[in-house]
Amino acid sequence: MLSDMNPENIIGDYKEAVLHLYGDGSRKVFYTDIETPYPDGKLIVSTTDKAGVITHVNQSFIEMSGYTEEELIGTLHSILRHPDMPAVAFKDLWDTVNRGEKWQGFVKNLRKDGGYYWVKATVIPNIRNGQVVGYTSVRRKPSRTKVNECIQLYPTLF
Amino acid sequence: MSHTFTVSPDFSPDHLSGWYIFNTWLQRQSGEAIHLEMYDDFHAQRDAIQSNQIDLIYANPFDAAMLVREKGFLPLVKAADMSDEAIIAVSVDNAVNDISHLSAGINVATTEDPDVHMIGMIMLEAGNLDASNIQTHFHNSYVLIAKSLIQGKADVGIFLAEAYDGLSNLTKKQLKILVRSQIGVIHHSLMIGPTLAHRQTEFQQLLLAMNNDEKGKGVLNSLGFDAWVKVEGEEMEFMIDLMDTLSI
Numbered sequence: 001m002l003s004d005m006n007p008e009n010i011i012g013d014y015k016e017a018v019l020h021l022y023g024d025g026s027r028k029v030f031y032t033d034i035e036t037p038y039p040d041g042k043l044i045v046s047t048t049d050k051a052g053v054i055t056h057v058n059q060s061f062i063e064m065s066g067y068t069e070e071e072l073i074g075t076l077h078s079i080l081r082h083p084d085m086p087a088v089a090f091k092d093l094w095d096t097v098n099r100g101e102k103w104q105g106f107v108k109n110l111r112k113d114g115g116y117y118w119v120k121a122t123v124i125p126n127i128r129n130g131q132v133v134g135y136t137s138v139r140r141k142p143s144r145t146k147v148n149e150c151i152q153l154y155p156t157l158f
Numbered sequence: 159m160s161h162t163f164t165v166s167p168d169f170s171p172d173h174l175s176g177w178y179i180f181n182t183w184l185q186r187q188s189g190e191a192i193h194l195e196m197y198d199d200f201h202a203q204r205d206a207i208q209s210n211q212i213d214l215i216y217a218n219p220f221d222a223a224m225l226v227r228e229k230g231f232l233p234l235v236k237a238a239d240m241s242d243e244a245i246i247a248v249s250v251d252n253a254v255n256d257i258s259h260l261s262a263g264i265n266v267a268t269t270e271d272p273d274v275h276m277i278g279m280i281m282l283e284a285g286n287l288d289a290s291n292i293q294t295h296f297h298n299s300y301v302l303i304a305k306s307l308i309q310g311k312a313d314v315g316i317f318l319a320e321a322y323d324g325l326s327n328l329t330k331k332q333l334k335i336l337v338r339s340q341i342g343v344i345h346h347s348l349m350i351g352p353t354l355a356h357r358q359t360e361f362q363q364l365l366l367a368m369n370n371d372e373k374g375k376g377v378l379n380s381l382g383f384d385a386w387v388k389v390e391g392e393e394m395e396f397m398i399d400l401m402d403t404l405s406i
Contacts (some may be wrong), residue, residue, distance in 0.1 A: 102402070111207045136396070138400060
């Protein structure tokens, strides 16, 4: 289960929300209006086990999330869950990868400091010897047009 | 029985003789008869792989999934401190300084190098560009892409970063980089096929020790490499998964 965010880590004026994470209890989060732009030319990469527990992150993941590698490994991937993201998007993600298929979508992620960043995420199941052993998620820079469409669409999905 | 070794057709022309020297070195060290077969393009090479004519390959990461999952190849090594990165560049006279300022309908000069083209297209995606709203022109070399930009025949060029860096200073002065990828985990790999799989560990040991003697170092230098680094099975699986996420 994820612990609540610490207000001492938040930079700037913030709002508060309680997220209900599917199967993982609830988490109090603090979030601001400060966006961190996606860095050009980079990919954010992580892997999780079947339960969504992070097993690997790359340097871009660490830099963009604001957490240290030690804080991330062994933690649920939903540590990045932003209150502006509708639960239905993640249900679609899990339903899709559980069928053994790839999922792709635009996601607003929450940083440790309460800020956010948009990504275009692709998640695929890692199949070894015919068995799903975990998931790889790769995020790339999204087009601003697509992000703006999501900013309009996502509030209608709650 | 003679085995066939091939190299991803995107090798630098400067290293062509280096691959022949490497093949001779490998034959002497391993005691196996190995014939080096160079293909003009990826299509011809893939046809040879599909018809089980290849036993050893320095493979483009784009082909790794097919080699491992369909053809039973195993990873051996990769070049130390090298990864496949792409550059998006325009003519220095182009007013555009950011991918997001590029417009639909532009002419994009690229090569058939599959991983570089894919990384380049992903970077263009951030500017709302994809195969459906650009004009793609394939060239046989990165020098021709540079020429195409300088002559105003193309608006944007997709380069292998290493090839761009190797262009003459005069050429580079006439170009401007919009974005350079910093992915770090996509790389070519030397891989061994089922007919030689029983010698995987021996081949790895030979290759990993290659930079320990002057002769081996000289062969590596002729390929533009400093040393080989072992590629574990799971590292290869990780790269295949990564390439899989990037292919959509």
